[in-house]
Amino acid sequence: MNFFRPQYQLILASKSPRRQELLKGLGLEFRVMTKEVAETYPEHLELKEVASFLAEKKAEAFRPDLMENELLICADTTVLDGQKILNKPENKEEAIHMLTQLSGKSHEVITGVCMMNLTKKVVFSDTTKVHFRPLEVEEIDFYVNTFSPYDKAGAYGIQEWIGYIAVERLEGSFYTVMGLPVHLIYEKLKRW
Template identity: 55%
Template structure:
């Protein structure tokens, strides 16, 4: 069933991955972003952090969105042993994050906030990612070639490191990419 909304959908993200996933749903939308402070209260759980940041990104449009518009904002975080691995600040931090992930399981939380002038709904999906051991040489190759500074946990599952290192996942591959499209579709279908 194609989604028929009487609202213009705005994807509040610069991410080319989220753009490609939305296009894959066959939904017409435009991308529009606002600079948003990504700080959060230290008292939040990892699942709450993703939802908090997703809502913050959507609410940044409050006061300037039209009644004919619907905002979709999203945030992804990587969590290993309770530690949140956000977007690396630099090359060195990217290397360190990937060294931590090597040979270990981590969780990826992606939250989505959908908002129009009448309501707001936030939901979070979690996927477990199991990575095999990979070498420092492989890490350096990946970071220097792909520059994953715009990705939580310093990697994209759809890129080279995902091909060679991800042994299995429990949950949605698309959640790890940055947008649980199966949930977005269901929420929009019933909006």
């Protein structure tokens, strides 16, 4: 049973099982569409703007496919370690290196969202500061070998084992770190 029903048919433009799970958690019906879109951005872009830029870029790739009664939701998550974006690791060594970098300090996770239909587009982002305790080499190795975090920015999923043992505290939304600021999406849908 839904608390409210949006007047549009919702489309989640993401193959991320985490984003699908979070949107389902709002009690919303939606279908999933995916497309390969190059996750490139202009060099001059401020790092805090990259997630929003990529979410909008991905959403625009779907514009020709949108029907009048559809509302698209697209997201991108970046992990910011100081002045460096940690993307999805390409291999085990890179994943271990990223987690070693994050160990014992705080970093920011920014999820950008683009919600769009044929007549309106809203782009926004949410930032959460994540504090990691110092991690032992064996803990990092175990996580990378057991959970293969190659599809996750910053080489970790907060909802997995590493999140249980590493995250000391958050300043912001847990769900933003997971990949979708559902509290903001809910508000935007109510006002749409």
